[in-house]
Amino acid sequence: MTITETRPEDASAPAPVAALLERQEPAQQDGLVGWMTTVDHKRIGRIFVVIPLLYLVGALVIGVLLGLERVDPEGAAILPLDKVAQLVSIYQLGLAFLVVIPLLLGIGIAIVPLQIGARGIAFPRAAALAAWSWVGGSALLIVAYCINGGPGGGRTNGVNLFLSAFVVVILSLCLAAVCLATTVMTMRTKGMAMSDVPMFAWASLVTSSLLLVTLPVLLADLVFLFVDNKHASVQFGGNAAMSAYIDWIVRQPQTYLFALPALGIVAEIIAVMAGQRPAHRQTTMAAIGLGGILGVGIVFQTALTPNVTTQPLFNAMAILAVLPPLIVLATSGVTLRAGKPKLASPLVWAVGALLMAVLGAGAGVLTGFKGLALQGTVYETAQFHAVLFAAVLGAFGALAYWGPKLWGRRLPEGPSGVLALLGLLAVSLVVIPDLIAGFLDQPAGEVNFDKYSSAVALNALTFAGLALLLVVVLAFGLVALRAFSRTGAIAGNDPWDGQTLEWATSSPPPLHNFTDDLVEVTSATPLLDRKEA
Amino acid sequence: MLALPPAPTPTRPRSLLVATALGVAGAAALVGGLLAVYMHLRDSVGGGSTTTWLPSGVQVPGIATNIMLITMVGASITAQWAVYAIARDNRRDTVTALVLTAIFGVAVINAQAFTYLQMGLDVSTEPYAVAVYTVTGTFLILVSVGMVFAGLGAFRSLGGRYSASRHEGISAMALYWHFLTVAFAAIWYFVYVVK
Numbered sequence: 054m055t056i057t058e059t060r061p062e063d064a065s066a067p068a069p070v071a072a073l074l075e076r077q078e079p080a081q082q083d084g085l086v087g088w089m090t091t092v093d094h095k096r097i098g099r100i101f102v103v104i105p106l107l108y109l110v111g112a113l114v115i116g117v118l119l120g121l122e123r124v125d126p127e128g129a130a131i132l133p134l135d136k137v138a139q140l141v142s143i144y145q146l147g148l149a150f151l152v153v154i155p156l157l158l159g160i161g162i163a164i165v166p167l168q169i170g171a172r173g174i175a176f177p178r179a180a181a182l183a184a185w186s187w188v189g190g191s192a193l194l195i196v197a198y199c200i201n202g203g204p205g206g207g208r209t210n211g212v213n214l215f216l217s218a219f220v221v222v223i224l225s226l227c228l229a230a231v232c233l234a235t236t237v238m239t240m241r242t243k244g245m246a247m248s249d250v251p252m253f254a255w256a257s258l259v260t261s262s263l264l265l266v267t268l269p270v271l272l273a274d275l276v277f278l279f280v281d282n283k284h285a286s287v288q289f290g291g292n293a294a295m296s297a298y299i300d301w302i303v304r305q306p307q308t309y310l311f312a313l314p315a316l317g318i319v320a321e322i323i324a325v326m327a328g329q330r331p332a333h334r335q336t337t338m339a340a341i342g343l344g345g346i347l348g349v350g351i352v353f354q355t356a357l358t359p360n361v362t363t364q365p366l367f368n369a370m371a372i373l374a375v376l377p378p379l380i381v382l383a384t385s386g387v388t389l390r391a392g393k394p395k396l397a398s399p400l401v402w403a404v405g406a407l408l409m410a411v412l413g414a415g416a417g418v419l420t421g422f423k424g425l426a427l428q429g430t431v432y433e434t435a436q437f438h439a440v441l442f443a444a445v446l447g448a449f450g451a452l453a454y455w456g457p458k459l460w461g462r463r464l465p466e467g468p469s470g471v472l473a474l475l476g477l478l479a480v481s482l483v484v485i486p487d488l489i490a491g492f493l494d495q496p497a498g499e500v501n502f503d504k505y506s507s508a509v510a511l512n513a514l515t516f517a518g519l520a521l522l523l524v525v526v527l528a529f530g531l532v533a534l535r536a537f538s539r540t541g542a543i544a545g546n547d548p549w550d551g552q553t554l555e556w557a558t559s560s561p562p563p564l565h566n567f568t569d570d571l572v573e574v575t576s577a578t579p580l581l582d583r584k585e586a
Numbered sequence: 587m588l589a590l591p592p593a594p595t596p597t598r599p600r601s602l603l604v605a606t607a608l609g610v611a612g613a614a615a616l617v618g619g620l621l622a623v624y625m626h627l628r629d630s631v632g633g634g635s636t637t638t639w640l641p642s643g644v645q646v647p648g649i650a651t652n653i654m655l656i657t658m659v660g661a662s663i664t665a666q667w668a669v670y671a672i673a674r675d676n677r678r679d680t681v682t683a684l685v686l687t688a689i690f691g692v693a694v695i696n697a698q699a700f701t702y703l704q705m706g707l708d709v710s711t712e713p714y715a716v717a718v719y720t721v722t723g724t725f726l727i728l729v730s731v732g733m734v735f736a737g738l739g740a741f742r743s744l745g746g747r748y749s750a751s752r753h754e755g756i757s758a759m760a761l762y763w764h765f766l767t768v769a770f771a772a773i774w775y776f777v778y779v780v781k
Contacts, residue, residue: 175601227612235605265612273619273724280720284709298623351619357626 089185092177093564094166099459100184101159101229102452106530108151108191109445113523115144120516124509138205141498142296143198145303145437149311150222151191153444154264157314158229159184160451161257163459165233167555168251170242170574172565175235183228190221204295209282212295216279223268223275230261230268237261242554244573248338251553251577252324252331253451255338256317259345263310267302270351274298297356304433305417306370308440309377310348312413315406315447316341316381322403322454323385325549327392330578333384340384344377362428368421375418378410397549398469402450405477406443409484413439416488425492432491434498435484442480442522449476449529457544457560460537468532476525482518486511552578606758610765613728617769620721621776631713640781641712647704651778654697658767661690661732665763668739672753677743680756684740687763691733694770695726718777725766725773732766735759 082090091097119140122132132140166174174180197203197218202211237250237258250258278295301307320341324331331337347370353361361367385407394400416436420427427433450473453464487495490508535541547556557580558567576582628639640646664686671679701722707715739759742748748756 176605231605231608231612234608235601238604239601262608262611265608266615269612269616270619270622273616273623276620276724277623277716277720280709280723281716284716351615354622357622 098163187225193218307350329392435487
């Protein structure tokens with residue numbers, strides 16, 4: 054005899070999960086309290102998206118000022134020379150930890166659960182805690198620099214605040230990464246194997262997992278530096294030597310990992326815009342996985358291993374690291390060729406990001422060659438810019454593409470497309486002249502270099518590129534603000550004729566993402582399957 | 587005869603266990619990073635020589651540190667005992683095991699405090715002191731997290747939130763304590779044995 058737990062009529066007509074969830078959850082609150090207590094992954098993702106964009110403007114203002122200083126070989130016309138090291142430091146760390154990593158994690162937190170057919174993100178309260186603690190930590194990080202803290206800072210309490218705030222930022226990003234990776238690993242909808250997850254979800258999983266084994270190593274360095282700086286100042290040569298312990302995090306190969314989700318975004322956008330199933334999908338996934346592994350830079354700490362860039366392992370990884378973006382370029386090319394591409398703005402952003410990623414990884418190949426003597430020159434700065442700005446271009450493409458799912462409205466195609474082209478031009482101007490100036494031995498992180506005056510024209514181009522990029526970012530912000538506010542054009546549920554599950558729900562989606570229970574997924578492009586059925 | 591309806595899909599299948607595994611990977615990277623810097627400092631300050639690295643007059647209390655290692659192994663065993671007990675729906679043994687695990691955590695913190703007192707290190711002047719306090723202090727924070735984990739598991743077990751079919755939280759807690767034991771074994775070797 055078998056025991057029944059429910060009455061037969063209940064079992065024969067179970068209530069949809071979505072309907073049950075909607076009944077259980079109260080409506081979301083508006084206002085600051087609503088945002089601070091939200092468990093909606095779309096809102097949490099938007100916190101991680103909007104604030105990094107504000108920081109990006111700040112970082113670019115600093116970049117423009119530093120670029121302007123470099124145009125004048127005498128230097129120190131605007132910025133005090135003793136502050137240049139700190140400004141370079143906040144610029145680089147800010148681009149990585151206040152802009153690129155949180156921005157791409159934020160897009161992942163907002164979009165990935167939709168892509169895998171999940172009702173939400175794993176541990177939503179932890180994700181919200183991560184978002185808000187990151188906001189607090191990043192604000193304190195900036196305050197620390199403002200009170201003469203940071204690497205090279207002259208105020209002990211300021212340096213202590215910098216180290217503490219940096220620890221908070223890293224812990225917050227790690228917590229967000231745990232939530233995102235766990236979501237992809239455990240909350241995929243029925244039938245969705247790991248090999249079927251959308252490309253961006255896969256890239257987010259790889260990045261989050263590998264951030265979790267690399268950022269804690271930086272955390273260890275910071276804890277050491279904090280204890281020493283607070284109590285002894287005997288071990289690490291004071292603030293001056295701090296950079297040697299933390300600069301590996303903003304150099305290749307580690308920066309490749311930060312930008313990796315952009316490859317997933319690119320692959321995703323190109324397939325949809327081509328109207329084709331992604332060609333050689335498994336190869337692209339393998340390339341992204343390889344890119345993650347080649348982006349682990351924990352063994353290349355300058356403080357622990359001097360002359361790290363001349364090591365065979367570093368060189369081998371630098372050479373291999375060009376493969377992932379090249380493979381994505383090749384598979385995307387095959388996809389585009391097989392389809393009839395729609396010349397929409399996300400495609401322009403995506404192509405720009407991909408080209409810049411190839412340039413950045415390609416430039417990285419040469420950094421390890423001792424004979425070229427590129428270490429410590431602006432060549433490394435250019436390579437850093439190429440990789441991180443490729444990620445920024447990819448993130449802007451993601452916002453143009455997934456904007457409807459985040460805000461229910463879409464960007465105007467004309468302005469967005471023009472800005473994408475200008476963005477690519479700006480980043481090219483930032484990167485290419487510095488790559489050349491690196492061969493002329495112009496040192497990185499300095500603004501006063503009389504003997505390198507031959508590179509003045511190149512420096513002027515870099516400055517122009519940074520200024521143009523700042524204008525593009527501001528213009529994108531204004532266009533997005535207008536479009537995503539209540540005056541923008543309402544997007545349909547599936548404005549791009551998408552292939553994956555995020556386009557199977559409304560724009561913006563309800564609290565639990567889907568109003569109907571999803572059918573079992575049988576391929577990597579479930580929505581396309583349904584359209585073709 | 588009536589058939590059972592299909593079991594409802596868990597809302598977060600294995601999520602806690604997977605998240606804990608990811609957290610453990612991160613914590614392992616943290617401990618690895620700490621030990622890497624520790625060894626680097628040891629080599630750069632002492633040139634590989636124990637006598638230069640270890641300040642004169644400082645003795646590492648071997649018995650206390652060995653007891654810490656044994657205690658950590660004990661905590662790992664009791665954490666696994668909790669998993670064993672809850673898998674058999676034995677809530678009393680589960681709570682006992684979890685409380686014992688937390689007590690072992692307290693004992694480790696106590697032994698570490700004793701070790702600090704015995705060594706009498708001056709953090710403001712000795713590179714060795716900075717390194718030892720940083721590595722072991724971070725480990726104590728990790729142990730404290732484990733104690734909170736065990737305590738929460740005990741309260742939730744008392745509240746009937748875990749059962750033989752659903753004890754993911756206890757398994758995750760045990761995984762974390764196994765990691766702590768391995769991490770302490772590494773710290774014990776590099777900081778207290780190799781010195």
